[in-house]
Amino acid sequence: MKNIFLAFAIFLFATSLTSCVVLSPKKYKALLGTKDSLYTAFNEGLIKIENLEDEVKKLKKDTTLLGEDLRDMQSRFSDVNANYNKLKNNSSTEISKLSGDLAAREKRLKEVEEVLRKRDEATNQLKEKLQQALLGFTKSGLTVEIKNGKVYVSLMDKLLFPSGSIIIDENGKKALAQLAKVLKEQPEINIAVEGHTDNQKVNNLGQIKDNWDLSVLRSTSVVRYLTEIEKVESVRMTATGKGEFQPLGANSSAEGRSKNRRIEIVLSPKLDELYNLIK
Template identity: 30%
Template sequence: MAKRKQEEAPKGSPAWMSTFSDLMNLLLCFFVLLFSMSTVDADKFQQVIASLQSSISILPAGGSSIGEGEMISAGVRQLEFMDSYYNEIANSAAENSDEQTDGKNSVQEAYEQQELSESEQMAEQIQKAIDAASLSDQVDVDFNAEYVQLNMSGAILFESGKADLTASAKPIVDKIGKILEKYSKNIIEIEGHTDNVPISSRAHYESNEVLSVYRALAVTERLREKTSLKPSHIKFAGRGDYVPVADNSTAEGRARNRRVEIKVYNSYNSDLD
């Protein structure tokens, strides 16, 4: 039997080699793109090149063509540009935020200074009127950014444990009321305060806090009755012994804590709406 003639192999590389080469090229491009979008670590990059050289021999010895290739360097430059760009945006936003904060603080400080300036002017005017009315020994004047405060000792207004104005106290309150008529557009608040000595069981009022409320009310009613101040602009409160201004362990301190305060709020803090 005659031998079958062996078919000659086609010339050139097998067909599968072309497909495999395309696949390897695509994979290489894919990893190059991944690498270009990552943070480049020079040491690790050289280690990868050395590993590829020794195991696959794809890269020539000593080659740095990929590391210095345009694709990699362009990707690195793009990443560096993007990093710089977004850093500038972040820094600019931080600076703008700081400037806005500084601006708000400046506006707030200017507003508070205006409040304090008005209170100071009011306090000077009220002090002059107090002096002219010969009330300097009975009334102390103080102020802050919200209001001017007139302090009167409870001893000159009330008898111990009572909330009715004494006969000698009424003219004092009347004179103060005339002074306050100049500030009829402002909120006026009367606060009663006591020391921390427990109230007598025989007293008409069940606690120091209740006593302080009725004392503040007595002054409020007198001002409403004898002045042209609008009743809706006057409010009162009793604070009992919760807001001392002196040490309650001494007789002098307790005397200072038994007091009535009249607060005249400046225009910035007189919300009459």
């Protein structure tokens, strides 16, 4: 492009020289001025061309860099978009799973609540039946109450045993016979017989060494009577001795010691259904 511009300028100058055979000094000076102007314009044009070529190179370089940046951004956008879609799908799956788990837990909770409701209802009904069956023995130291979802039938030792004995007397047998009638009508009830004593030292009771022995042997006497005589299922029965270590009253008074010497028959509904629900 530079060469074309130069040739064009020379052509114009040569034409101007050959257009007249004889030139006056004035015209000659004018032609020289024109020539100088042409060279000046030519040099300025060359500078502009060089500047434009540099600008073109810079623009091409910038365009290349912008293209690379654009491709890089497109690649990053594709990765981000892919990750977003993956997270979105995973989140939807997790939400669906959590919703399903929550619904299942709510269902199990309702089932557990229903079992507990039935247990409480059955416990209250059992208490009422026992209170009616054993009404005649309440003045002799028999009580029926509910604690922690279980029915506690508490019989003071004087209702069942002579002093210091492990042999059930006739009045005690009558009370246990009435109790057995209700228990045999409630096969879903587990039965635990607990013997309790005061803290007075045991003396002159043969093989009975201490209050542990006395509480255990009185408990097993009740269990044997209920199972062997009244025919309550043995598999439902448990005999334990608590000794003097779960008192109801203060052992410092005769009244407190009397409360502590007792047999507690603890009746609890079988909770197999509940245990299966909470596994």
